[in-house]
Amino acid sequence: MSKYSLIKVKYMIKKDLVIIGGGPAGLCAAKMVAEANQSCMLIDRNQILGGQLIKQTHMFFGSEKQYAKTRGIDIAEKLVEDVKKYSDLIDIWEDTTVVGLYQDKVVTVLKNERYVKIQAKAIIIATGASEKVLAFENNDLPGIYGAGAVQTLMNVYGVKPGHKIVMVGSGNIGLIVSYQLMQAGVNVLSIIEASPKIGGYKVHASKVRRLGVNIETSCTIKKAIGHENVKKIETIKLDENWKEIEGTEKEYEVDAVCIAVGLTPLTNLLSMIGCQMKYVSELGGLVPIINENHETSIENIYVCGDASGIEEASSAIVEGYLAGLHACKKLGKFHPKNDELMNEYHQQLTNLRNGPFGEKIRIGLKKQGVCKDVS
Amino acid sequence: MRIKEHPILNFKEERKVIHFTFNNCPVTGYEGDTIASALHALGIKKLSESMNLKRPRGFYCAIGNCSSCRMIVDGEPNVKTCVTLLKEGMDVKVQSNKGEIYD
Numbered sequence: 022m023s024k025y026s027l028i029k030v031k032y033m034i035k036k037d038l039v040i041i042g043g044g045p046a047g048l049c050a051a052k053m054v055a056e057a058n059q060s061c062m063l064i065d066r067n068q069i070l071g072g073q074l075i076k077q078t079h080m081f082f083g084s085e086k087q088y089a090k091t092r093g094i095d096i097a098e099k100l101v102e103d104v105k106k107y108s109d110l111i112d113i114w115e116d117t118t119v120v121g122l123y124q125d126k127v128v129t130v131l132k133n134e135r136y137v138k139i140q141a142k143a144i145i146i147a148t149g150a151s152e153k154v155l156a157f158e159n160n161d162l163p164g165i166y167g168a169g170a171v172q173t174l175m176n177v178y179g180v181k182p183g184h185k186i187v188m189v190g191s192g193n194i195g196l197i198v199s200y201q202l203m204q205a206g207v208n209v210l211s212i213i214e215a216s217p218k219i220g221g222y223k224v225h226a227s228k229v230r231r232l233g234v235n236i237e238t239s240c241t242i243k244k245a246i247g248h249e250n251v252k253k254i255e256t257i258k259l260d261e262n263w264k265e266i267e268g269t270e271k272e273y274e275v276d277a278v279c280i281a282v283g284l285t286p287l288t289n290l291l292s293m294i295g296c297q298m299k300y301v302s303e304l305g306g307l308v309p310i311i312n313e314n315h316e317t318s319i320e321n322i323y324v325c326g327d328a329s330g331i332e333e334a335s336s337a338i339v340e341g342y343l344a345g346l347h348a349c350k351k352l353g354k355f356h357p358k359n360d361e362l363m364n365e366y367h368q369q370l371t372n373l374r375n376g377p378f379g380e381k382i383r384i385g386l387k388k389q390g391v392c393k394d395v396s
Numbered sequence: 397m398r399i400k401e402h403p404i405l406n407f408k409e410e411r412k413v414i415h416f417t418f419n420n421c422p423v424t425g426y427e428g429d430t431i432a433s434a435l436h437a438l439g440i441k442k443l444s445e446s447m448n449l450k451r452p453r454g455f456y457c458a459i460g461n462c463s464s465c466r467m468i469v470d471g472e473p474n475v476k477t478c479v480t481l482l483k484e485g486m487d488v489k490v491q492s493n494k495g496e497i498y499d
Contacts, residue, residue: 066460066479067479068481073459078405092404151457151459151461151462152456152457152461154456161446161451161453161464162452162454163443163452163453164441164454165456166458167458167462169458169459170455170457170458170459173459173478174433174436174458175399176405177433178428178429178430178437179398179399179402179405180397180399180433180437181397181399182436183397204402204403205399206401249441249442249452250441287461
């Protein structure tokens with residue numbers, strides 16, 4: 022008999038508001054809620070709060086309102102510090118995994134190997150995203166990692182993923198992680214990009230180019246070769262119709278491959294509770310349909326950050342603030358500066374989504390049903 | 397595989413050594429490592445085998461999403477080793493089936 026079946030908690034914990042996920046979105050939601058004098062429970066499956074910010078050693082772009090020019094690791098520290106100031110109002114449950122979410126707003130969690138039930142009135146889901154995979158021969162060989170995994174391994178645990186690596190994907194994550202690999206002393210042989218154009222910001226691309234890393238566009242990975250570890254990869258050029266051009270295969274001797282082909286919202290809990298979902302490729306895949314208050318098709322179930330569609334950490338911060346304000350307002354607790362802040366944050370989101378790099382997000386959000394905060 | 401010098405982060409501090417076993421071989425990691433990061437630092441990338449074809453598998457996401465790092469830890473199968481902190485005396489084994497729970 023397993024040890025799990027022996028321990029059960031019979032009673033139900035009652036909470037007005039439960040926030041699931043302690044990354045930028047969840048932390049910022051909790052802060053707003055506490056400022057409005059509303060209590061909440063903040064649940065995170067990791068031992069430390071901060072989500073994926075804890076591995077971002079680079080400085081953020083954008084507006085200083087969302088901590089631009091600050092390293093992600095320092096933003097995490099700041100956001101966690103803000104939340105811990107409200108220990109009387111925010112009940113933090115770290116190292117706790119939500120295993121079930123039900124329509125009567127019961128949240129079930131696994132904490133210290135105990136199964137605990139929580140009855141909430143409102144829930145904010147800020148579960149973030151997971152990395153996409155890419156289909157190619159032997160893509161399951163050890164040594165082939167998601168870009169975020171490589172970042173975690175290097176920047177959190179201080180371990181190099183390998184000595185010679187090829188980066189697949191030239192979006193901002195691919196470019197930034199390539200640079201961070203070099204900072205860790207790893208040899209980045211090449212960055213390959215299937216589309217004819219580099220995906221990320223020019224400033225990041227220039228930075229790696231200056232260090233002598235070639236970015237090969239219209240090129241993809243065809244297969245990985247190796248027995249228990251990846252030893253070699255074969256790349257191939259693509260024509261304007263994304264078809265492989267025979268005879269353009271090239272081999273690289275590597276001991277690791279990094280896949281940076283984007284993220285997809287982590288929406289398992291939203292699907293479980295029965296929120297209406299829609300496939301929006303511009304937002305990374307299956308996303309919940311939401312109104313302009315960040316509320317899903319189920320009343321009092323809110324979503325913010327990457328879980329509602331892939332954007333930047335800066336947008337997740339602002340969405341978190343907004344979801345927090347909306348959720349506690351509906352529970353009857355008004356933030357002393359509610360109206361002022363709402364306007365301010367909606368404006369900030371509109372600004373963040375402006376410009377050519379925000380176009381994809383603007384199209385995606387319109388498909389998702391959000392017409393506010395997009396110009 | 398450990399990073400010795402880094403322009404932003406500092407990994408130089410002396411950390412406590414943690415002893416554990418991998419497939420019954422005594423090995424070491426550091427305090428603060430996850431099981432997967434400690435194994436990776438030792439050059440061990442294969443953590444599990446696929447259920448049917450027994451293909452070698454390592455971790456993919458390192459944040460507990462993909463389940464590709466599941467191993468048998470102290471007799472308990474399906475432990476996500478990429479998010480489980482390493483502890484003194486742990487018995488870590490490669491997993492090659494769905495996992496069975498023993499007494």
